[in-house]
Amino acid sequence: MPEFVTLEVQPRTGLGTRAARRLRRQGIVPGNIYGHKQEPQAIQVSADAMRGVLHKGARVVDLKIAGKVEKALLSEVQWDTFSQHLIHVDFMRVDPNERVRVKVPVHTRGTAPGVLAGGILEMPHHEVTVECLAVDIPGEIVVKVGDLQIGQFVHVKELTDIPPGVTILDAPDTVLVHIVQARAEAAPAPVEAAPSEPELIGRKPKEEAEAAG
Numbered sequence: 401m402p403e404f405v406t407l408e409v410q411p412r413t414g415l416g417t418r419a420a421r422r423l424r425r426q427g428i429v430p431g432n433i434y435g436h437k438q439e440p441q442a443i444q445v446s447a448d449a450m451r452g453v454l455h456k457g458a459r460v461v462d463l464k465i466a467g468k469v470e471k472a473l474l475s476e477v478q479w480d481t482f483s484q485h486l487i488h489v490d491f492m493r494v495d496p497n498e499r500v501r502v503k504v505p506v507h508t509r510g511t512a513p514g515v516l517a518g519g520i521l522e523m524p525h526h527e528v529t530v531e532c533l534a535v536d537i538p539g540e541i542v543v544k545v546g547d548l549q550i551g552q553f554v555h556v557k558e559l560t561d562i563p564p565g566v567t568i569l570d571a572p573d574t575v576l577v578h579i580v581q582a583r584a585e586a587a588p589a590p591v592e593a594a595p596s597e598p599e600l601i602g603r604k605p606k607e608e609a610e611a612a613g
Contacts, residue, residue: 405453406462406469409433412442424487431489433463433472438493441465447486457539459502463491471496473534494534501569503527504538506576510546514579519550524575528556532566541568543577553578 412430414422420430427447434440443465453461454477463472472491480487494500505527515521528541542561543554557572 405456405458406464407445407449407453408464409443409445411466412444415442420488424485429486429489431491433465433470433491433493435472435493436495443491445489450486450489459537459539460494460534461491471534473500473502473537496533496535498534499531500534500537501529501531502537504530505540506543507540508543508545508577510544512545512548512579514548514550514552517550518582519579520582521545521548521577521579523577525570528574528576529569530566531569532563536563536565538563538566545577545579548577548579550579550581 409431412423414420423430423444424447428444429447429450431443431445432440433443443463453474458474460471460473462469471494473494474489475492476488476490477486478488479485506523506525508521508523512519512521530538530541532538541559543559544561545554548554553575554577555572556568556570556574556576559568559576562568
């Protein structure tokens with residue numbers, strides 16, 4: 401069961417780029433709440449508190465705002481160019497009893513024998529779309545690779561650790577992980593030697609004398 405946390409946020413009155421920059425300098429992240437046929441609301445939240453939520457891997461939180469608590473899905477997180485500072489967050493209001501569709505990251509577990517044999521593990525897809533109750537959104541979908549040899553695949557239909565109540569909507573034959581043979585490095589092309597210039601042989605003294613005469 402995913403971990404739920406309570407996150408206290410405040411209404412945000414200052415809008416626009418300049419106001420958002422001022423908040424970030426104060427250690428506050430601007431954001432929005434939307435959904436459930438209600439008007440979007442601009443909010444702000446402590447950057448430290450937001451990092452705590454992300455560290456716990458929480459996807460659905462209890463947002464406490466103006467004395468009211470409502471459950472919301474963390475729908476988008478924006479970082480700066482170097483992924484060091486939070487610059488914006490968006491939450492979507494949800495009903496604990498409604499099913500939602502969200503993207504969930506895919507992570508591998510185990511060490512593939514094919515990799516130990518010199519192969520390369522490739523992941524064509526790093527996330528899948530799932531449908532489940534809002535309160536049951538998993539933090540990840542695990543792909544076990546402990547038996548995977550070179551040339552073998554793991555498809556969506558072969559996943560074994562799907563949490564109860566969670567349905568993966570990607571096509572069953574979608575390849576999530578496969579082990580490929582490492583490509584041999586091409587031998588460097590032979591370098592052709594530059595054609596040597598013909599050696600200029602000087603005339604012998606007798607020939608030079610005859611030519612001068």
